[in-house]
Amino acid sequence: MPFIVAFVFAYILWLVLTAGTNGLLWSSQELIAGLIFAGIIGYATKDIVGEKSTRFLNPIRWLEWIAYAPVLFWGMVKANFHVAWLVITGRIRPGIVRVPVDLEEDAQYTILGNSITLTPGTLTIDACPEEKALYVHWIDIPKGMEKPESSEPVSGPFEKWARRLGK
Amino acid sequence: MKRLTGLLTILIITLGVAIYLAQNIIPPENLHPLGEYYLENSYFGEHSAKSPEVVTSILWDYRGVDTLFETAVFFLAIIGSLTIFRLNREQSEEAKQGEPKPQLPEPVVVVTKLTVAMILAVSASIALHGQLTPGGGFQGGSALAVAPLLVIAAYTKYALEKNGLDKTRAIIIRSIGLLGIALTALTPLLVSGYIMQNQPIFPGEALGVPLGGSLVLYNLFEYLAVGAGFTAVFLLLSIPEEKFKKFLGVRR
Structure with a gap:
């Protein structure tokens, strides 16, 4: 197979x-x-x-991939404008955050990690399936987001998609 | 505000230089006579290489002997590195003992699985369409060598050896490639041609696909030789340093 x-x-x-x-x-x-x-x-x-x-x-999986493309693209467009704004103003608050995620498979970690890296401003540094977390370098951490509870503030809807695509 | 002024200045200067250059660089109108000859002859013309790709025609036909010697230089370079890292039978067996366990985070390993298959397909396409589109044996072979390199990086060299691609096999594949190049270069002598002659000894096309005579053969064999030659060297370079120190009897 x-x-x-x-x-x-x-x-x-x-x-x-x-x-x-x-x-x-x-x-x-x-x-x-x-x-x-x-x-x-x-x-x-x-x-x-x-x-x-x-x-x-599985062909259904392929359709889901096609459906994921615009979601990822929209996330990248938004992040691009945000980073362009950060470049102009020069006000950034960079740092590495530990993002707890609820994923099982290697492929799910791969999809989420790469989606986060593809969007400008965030960069996956390490994936730790054993502690169910990603370590992400974030160029502009909002106040009070130093220890995010879920991946939502970092990557929006990507975790939901990664869970389905990598099942 | 200061930052914004700086950015704007850089932007205006860059745009100005770009516009100035775009208007003042004029492409040459006349071809070099030699270039004109190649362009007219590589596919049509009397001295045709039967290949629409002019660069490959020059490399393996019009200036074929030059490329043959380049291949010889590459051959010597690989032989040189193999000689430096020469091991006897027990030592090379010991160098193969190790745990084939991924060393990098999971996502890297998963992506490697995808890209290895992808690189192999792309490299075959580059090498085998060398007589039709830009590309060729050396480019394809260099791309091919990236696949084992990625496996070594993500999984360690022991995984590659457990899957059957060890140094000996790589050297055998490389020798087949070099032998093929030599035979293709010498075949015209048998039918009273000159060395590395292309047309009309080799078929210009088969089943409606332009093959460029001997060009497709050279590209295929060069692809194998370069890809496998690099793989052999990568396998040697990835032997851990402690093992080499042990083989050589180096004491701290």
Whole structure:
């Protein structure tokens, strides 16, 4: 099964890279070459990708990923304007906060950690699944937020999404 | 207020310089005659390399011997590093003993899983479309070598060796690549051509895909040689220092 995950992933990537060889679509030669190389890559990486990755073959999960894209994008737009304002005014209150999160899987920590890092102004420094917390560097900590109770003030709705996407 | 004035000054100066440069840098109108020759000949023309990608045609066809010697230099560099880190049989067995446990935080490991498959697909695409789009064997091989490097960083080298990619295998793959390059370069001699001749000895296209004659072969073999050569060196460099000190009998 991990073979199929790596295979599908590599094949989709190959299709993205070679789009436009036949009009806007793919020539049959590219499709066949892609099958061969995705097979080799799937075989070579099946032990690294691991058994747990098969949950990403679920099509409902893919739809959820597509739904998450605008949420993440909107969060990034807002944070960009906020950081631009901080650059102009120069009034910042930087520091590292411990953010308690309610997540189980590695993938959930990965999605939340990377979403926080992608939004300007916040940066995940470490993820500690054993103490159920992320350590986040925050460029402008609001007064009284030095010890947040949940991830909501730091990352908005991302934790909810990460919990569903990484299940 | 002072800060705002400073920022505005920088902004105005940058914009001014950009506008000035945009208007005053004129691209040259005439091609160098040699460049014109390559552009006209690489695909059409009498001295065609049967490849629409001019850079690859120059690299592996018009100036092919130059690239062949560059490959030889790279070969010597890898051989040099392998010689410095030479270990006997027991020592290399001992260097393989270790715990294949991720060393970095979980998110790094999860992302590594994704990117390793991704890098392999991208590198194959770069190398095998070398005769059609910018890219080629060396670029693809360098990208390929990033995949084992990421595995070493996220999981330690022992994980790579447990999955079957140890130094010996890497060197074998690299030798296959170098042998392929040498054979492709020497084949034209058999049919009374000259060394590294491309057209009309190698097929210009197959199944409707332009192959650029020998260019696709050179790219494929260079891809293997460079990727596996770098991997072998990375595997050697990631042996812990304590083990090397033990092998060499260094005492504090």
